[in-house]
Amino acid sequence: MRRPIRELAVATPFVLSKAAVFGLFIAVPFVYTFVLTFQRGSILSGLRFTGLDNYRTIFADTLFRDSLRNTLLFMSISTPVTLIVAGSVGLLLASKLRGMVIHRTLIYLPSLLSVVATGLIWKVLIDPEQGPLHLLMRRVFGLEIPWLTDGTTAIVFLALITAWSGCGFYGLVFMAGFNSIPGDLLEAARIDGASTWQVLTRIKLPLIQPVIQVVLALVTINAVQVFDLVFIMTNGGPGTATYTAMWYVYQNAFNGGSVAYAATMSVILLGITAIISAAFLGRRAAVDQ
Template identity: 65%
Template structure:
């Protein structure tokens, strides 16, 4: 038995080693070096010196970093529920049998093909106070001057809406696949028992797509915590520090006169926060497989 296992391993090694090498070079080595940087101070040019836990102590007392975590949490609380609800409903609609549904699916998915930087630039032009068609629509037609990028609350909501618009197609397709994977005989049996409409959706479909919901919830949460591109393109952390997110602060610390070691430390702390939140979501939405019995 052992000899057979060793023979199987020897046959598999030529296929596993290239992937393991790529994973080690591009994932394990950078991650290990990042952890090493957290225990040092200085710069790559002038040299690094051992600093022990000083960077972690600084993170714990850094009021700006705490503010960035609060801003990131606010963005997440706006973006995650809105994205889950909208994409869940859109995914359910896309899973229905309607003539021309392939065209609708393509149109819904198109924004997801754009880079988030291009998306941000397009929307920045759209809400320009002088020439933006969206701003002109609100000001000239509706008589409302919306401070898209100058008011703290409006800007945060605006960033969340752009994120929802750009990712709606991707997450909707995932939900669509989940709905399409529900056994038709289960739905037919539920309809025979009198379930229909909202009751069928809540009692039958939702429990059966719980693993898909868990996946999308974690992906949306991680995407929200790591928001950076839109902040870079649209706000630069403003107005004031209203959109100064954790990833933006890490970027500023690493590349704009800060400390690379301190940026690495904040990255590790943010990773731990993300892992804790993801673990909580996994625990809360875990399926024991009974939904499929």
């Protein structure tokens, strides 16, 4: 009996320290966010309990609905593009070609850039006066693209940048999935006369279904929470065309809005994210069974 007690005594300080950090930086802010949703006012001037007023207001808020629609548009573009591009990259990286180590490094480099660096790089590339990409599209293809001055173009462009910056990381995830497929199984399929397309669609993709679902969940959740790229490149403009849900939360929390109202929107976004995660994880569990 003495040994378990001694081990418990040694482990307790380490467990308590972890629990204290979790409680201070995660559990307490999480609970306080829910408490804020039932209040009005500011933290400095004082808060008062108002019940469900924030929820009633938010469901009548047209700008919040617009931000959700913009987020949905962003997600509907970035998610499939990321899946297709990252899956193709992963398939290429899993092949046994010369110099693949160098290619893997180069493809992963965009994922190492911070979002701030990514946004600034692309802003330089599309600068209307001296941007290399803008000048290329104008002089070679005769296209004058309103990269960030047209609402639809701006949200599509931000989604494509997000897909570009994430394809390296997700490509490596797909590569790991493809490399986990037994080589004997692929060789047997080729001996039986299966084409490259049949091997891909009938063997490889079904076998990496769990990988696809995990990547799909991660990409979708990141799309719902997009904020930093909007902050760097558009500030929600032109007008409110790139007002995503998280950008609207930020505006209310730090730019003269209500912290309690921002907390209410955060809780609603948490619910949306939880539903998406549950859908993907539930589907994966069903597949595993």
